[in-house]
Structures are given as structure tokens and as C-alpha cells.
Amino acid sequence: MAEINTGGGGGKNKGGKVRSKKASTRIDMTPMVDLGFLLITFFILATTLSKPSSMTLNVPDKTLKEETEPIKASNVMTVFLGDNNKAYYIFGKAANEDPKLETVGYGYEFRKAIQDNARKVPADKFVVVIKPTKVSNYKNMVDVLDEMAITKTKRYALVDALTPDEEKLLKDKAKLQI
Amino acid sequence: MTAMTDVAFLLLTFFILTAQFKSQDAASIETPSSISGIKVPDKDIMTIALGKDGKVYFGVDSQQDRITMLDNVAAIKGITFTDKEKKDFSLMSNFGVPINQLKAYLDLPDDQKAKVKQPGIPTDSTGAAVTNELKDWVFNSRKANNGLRIALKGDNLAKFPEFKNVLATLQAQNINKFNLITGTEAPPAGWKAD
Numbered sequence: 616m617a618e619i620n621t622g623g624g625g626g627k628n629k630g631g632k633v634r635s636k637k638a639s640t641r642i643d644m645t646p647m648v649d650l651g652f653l654l655i656t657f658f659i660l661a662t663t664l665s666k667p668s669s670m671t672l673n674v675p676d677k678t679l680k681e682e683t684e685p686i687k688a689s690n691v692m693t694v695f696l697g698d699n700n701k702a703y704y705i706f707g708k709a710a711n712e713d714p715k716l717e718t719v720g721y722g723y724e725f726r727k728a729i730q731d732n733a734r735k736v737p738a739d740k741f742v743v744v745i746k747p748t749k750v751s752n753y754k755n756m757v758d759v760l761d762e763m764a765i766t767k768t769k770r771y772a773l774v775d776a777l778t779p780d781e782e783k784l785l786k787d788k789a790k791l792q793i
Numbered sequence: 794m795t796a797m798t799d800v801a802f803l804l805l806t807f808f809i810l811t812a813q814f815k816s817q818d819a820a821s822i823e824t825p826s827s828i829s830g831i832k833v834p835d836k837d838i839m840t841i842a843l844g845k846d847g848k849v850y851f852g853v854d855s856q857q858d859r860i861t862m863l864d865n866v867a868a869i870k871g872i873t874f875t876d877k878e879k880k881d882f883s884l885m886s887n888f889g890v891p892i893n894q895l896k897a898y899l900d901l902p903d904d905q906k907a908k909v910k911q912p913g914i915p916t917d918s919t920g921a922a923v924t925n926e927l928k929d930w931v932f933n934s935r936k937a938n939n940g941l942r943i944a945l946k947g948d949n950l951a952k953f954p955e956f957k958n959v960l961a962t963l964q965a966q967n968i969n970k971f972n973l974i975t976g977t978e979a980p981p982a983g984w985k986a987d
Contacts, residue, residue, distance in 0.1 A: 644798065651801045659809030669944060669972035670829035677964050685899070726981075749954045752948040754825040754844065756956065757975060761827040765984060775957050 616624045643684045648765050650717060670760065674773070688712070690740040692732045694759060695777075695785055696751035702759070710780035716788045720759045743771040746781070797938060811846040818852075819889050819911050820844045822948045826976035828984070833974055839934050839941045840974070841927070845948040847955040848913025851930045852887025853941065859883045861937035866929055872896060889913040892926055920965030927962045943971040 617640075618644035633732045643743065688709040695703040701718055702725055719725045747756050763771050777785070785791045795974075824843055842850040849962035853859050860883050867874055870892050874882070877898040883890075890898045916971065917925045935941055943963065947956055963971065 644794075648794075648798050648801065651798070652857055655805045655808060657810055658805065662808060662812045667824065667833055667974050668827065668829050668977045669831050669833045669974050670827050671831065671972055672945075672971055674960065674964060674969050676967065676969050679969060725934060747953040749952065751953045752949065753951040753953065753956050754949040756953060757825040757827060757947070757973060760973075761829070761975075764828060765981060767987065775953075775960075 626686045658787075670757070670764070672760070672773075686742055687740075690736045691742045691744055692729065693744045693746060693781070695781070695789075695791075696745070696747040696759065697785070697789060697791050698750035699750075700755065703785065704728060704753070705784070707735075710778060710784045714784070716784060718789070721755065721762075724760055726760075726766060729762060729768060733766070735770065741768065741770065743767060743768050745773045746777060747773075747775065748777065748785070748791060799848075817886075818842070819850045819887050820848065822946055823950075824975050825840070825949050826910060827973075827974065827979040828980040829979055831972070832987075833944060837938065837940050838944055839898065839931070840887060840944045840946055841931075841959055843945070843947040843951045843955060844889075844913070844938050845950040845960060846975060847951060848889050848911070849916055849927055849955075850887045850889035851914055851927065851934075852885075855938065856883040858937045858941070859885075862934045864934055866892060869929065869933075874899070877922070888920075891915055892929070900903070903964060903965035908985060916955075916962055917932060918954075918958050918961055919962060920958070920961035925962060927959065928966060930960075931962065931968070941964065943968060944974050945971055946974040 689707050692704055692706045693710070697703055700721060702721060704717050704719065705714035706717075717728065719728050729743065745756070745759050745763075760773075761767075821841065822844060826846065838854050840852045842852070842855075842965060844850065853862060853933050860879050863874060872892065872895075874896065878896065881899045882895075885937075888895075888898075889914060891914065894912070898906065901909065914927050915924050915928045920923075920928060932942075945956075945959065963969075
């Protein structure tokens with residue numbers, strides 16, 4: 616490795632002159648390399664390379680009472696998050712108008728449902744109301760919020776209270792224990 | 794061997810320079826993933842973690858803020874901490890111990906701390922009850938450092954009602970904007986950010 620070749624110790628000269636034996640300049644680097652690899656292993660294991668990302672969540676101020684225009688039920692898609700990674704939605708009708716309760720899984724199925732429904736109403740009128748039920752988990756909620764970002768739905772709301780009508784609907788049709 | 798050693802030391806240098814150590818958290822949390830590409834800020838951040846069993850853990854990134862925060866909370870609750878306890882507290886990246894058990898927990902030897910199951914910080918659904926200790930921690934950490942941003946880190950399996958309690962606690966203090974820490978996943982093909 617990093618040695619300087621000095622041609623070894625004293626050669627045998629013809630003249631019989633005896634030279635003093637030079638010490639070798641080779642250094643045994645094995646321990647250093649060992650330590651190097653040990654440190655590499657340590658740093659590889661101790662670092663976090665992929666930094667987590669974050670999504671921002673803004674919720675309305677509870678102290679402010681804003682007068683808002685009521686939204687027509689015909690433009691609203693209400694999504695209920697159920698258990699076992701199932702979502703249920705109604706579209707176009709309020710819960711007391713005997714709407715059709717559709718069941719979807721998260722991911723592609725859900726995305727398609729949003730896109731299909733969004734096409735049925737004027738683009739700026741489409742509203743998604745997300746209602747997680749108490750049997751749903753955190754992942755479901757993040758998945759749905761992420762779907763909002765993917766489908767570029769601008770108007771959506773996260774509402775945690777179910778109305779009695781909605782509760783009845785979910786109990787009757789989806790058999791949810793809520 | 795020279796070439797290999799060169800590469801090895803190059804890698805070593807790289808890893809030393811880019812190292813950001815994993816912090817020892819009170820509970821391991823598997824976050825859901827999202828397509829959002831916003832990175833979590835490195836400093837001035839408080840993290841409220843929600844474990845899969847619904848326990849709430851709280852942490853602030855700077856050690857100085859941790860001590861100031863502890864002092865503030867201790868003054869309100871009428872508990873005094875010794876310097877050693879404060880120092881031990883400042884070394885914990887997050888914790889999930891109710892305030893009345895905190896002193897006993899800090900007095901444990903280091904090797905036993907890891908074994909104790911932390912019970913989580915009490916919350917409630919209104920966010921303003923006396924028993925809700927998360928609100929005290931959030932309030933006093935912001936008092937210690939006004940520029941703290943808030944990150945919520947929930948486990949995949951955490952139930953929604955528990956998340957709602959955390960949300961209610963923050964909303965009761967008029968905090969309406971925060972970050973949800975998620976893993977990173979690729980957006981669907983052809984998707985473009987606005």
C-alpha cells in the first residue's frame with residue numbers, strides 16, 4: 616500500500632561492504648481500515664437518510680362565527696370513514712333523503728369516485744365533506760386528505776360530528792358500530 | 794487495497810458529515826405516507842406524537858426550551874424539580890408521563906427508564922378540562938419559545954377519537970394550523986403539483 620520502496624535492507628555488495636539494515640517503511644494499515652469500516656457501519660446505522668415529509672392542515676377557527684352560505688346537498692359528496700379500511704360515501708342527497716350509500720376502499724377506487732362525482736357538478740361548486748367515524752383510524756384520515764391533494768379538490772372540510780340522520784344511515788346500511 | 798480504503802474513508806467522511814442522529818423516542822410510531830413534499834423543519838418544532846394504542850407523547854426540539862417549559866409547568870402545578878431532574882428531562886426527546894408521575898420517572902436510573910411503559914399524557918375531548926395536561930405542555934412550550942411550529946405525528950393504527958382529542962386541545966388554544974408528519978410516497982403517474 617502506502618509504502619516507499621527503498622529496495623529492502625542492505626544488499627550484498629561485491630566489495631563485501633556490510634550496510635546497516637534499514638527498517639521497513641511499510642506500515643500495517645489493517646487496524647486503521649478495520650476501524651474505518653467499523654465507523655462506517657456505525658454511521659450508516661445511526662443516520663436517518665429519508666426525512667419525513669409533512670402535510671399542512673388548517674382547521675377553521677372555533678372562536679370566529681362566520682356567516683356562510685349554506686351549501687346545496689346536490690353538490691356535496693359526504694365521505695364517511697368506516698372500519699376495516701372501508702370508506703362510504705353519499706353524493707347529491709342529504710342523509711335524510713334516502714341516498715345511495717356506496718362503499719369504496721382507499722386508493723384508486725376512492726380516487727375514481729371523487730373524480731367521477733366532481734365531473735357531475737360545476738367545478739367550483741363541488742364540495743367534499745370528510746366525516747371520520749370513531750371506528751376509523753388515523754391512516755384513513757391522512758389517506759383521504761392525501762386524496763384531496765391528488766385529485767386537487769379545493770373545497771373540502773373535515774367534520775367530526777355525525778348528524779342523527781347520518782348515524783342512522785350508517786347503522787342501517789353499512790352496519791357500522793357507531 | 795488502497796482503492797478500497799480510499800472509498801471506505803470517502804464513505805466514512807460522507808456519513809459523518811450528513812449524520813443526523815435518530816432520536817430515542819418514547820414509542821415507535823409508524824406514520825402513514827402522503828404525496829406531500831413539504832419537509833418537516835429541523836428546529837423550532839414541537840412534536841405531538843400519537844401512538845397506536847392512543848397514548849399521547851410530547852416533545853420539543855431544543856434542550857433549552859425543554860427546561861424553560863418544565864420550569865413553567867412545574868410552577869403552575871406546584872412541583873419543584875432538582876437540577877439533575879431538569880437535566881435528565883432536557884435529554885428526553887419526547888415523553889408520555891403525566892406530570893404527577895414525572896418526578897418519580899426522572900428519578901429512575903437510566904436503564905430502567907427505557908423499560909417503563911409510559912402511560913401517555915392525559916387529554917380530553919373538549920381540550921380545556923383541568924385534567925388535560927397536553928394543553929399545559931403546549932401552552933408552556935410556546936411560552937418558552939414563541940416561534941415553535943407544531944407537528945402531529947400519528948400512528949397508522951391510532952383511532953380517530955384520540956386524534957380528535959389532540960385536535961380539540963390545539964383548537965381550544967386557537968391553534969388552527971399545524972403539520973401532519975407523514976412518510977413520503979410517490980404521487981400517481983402524470984400528477985403535477987399546482
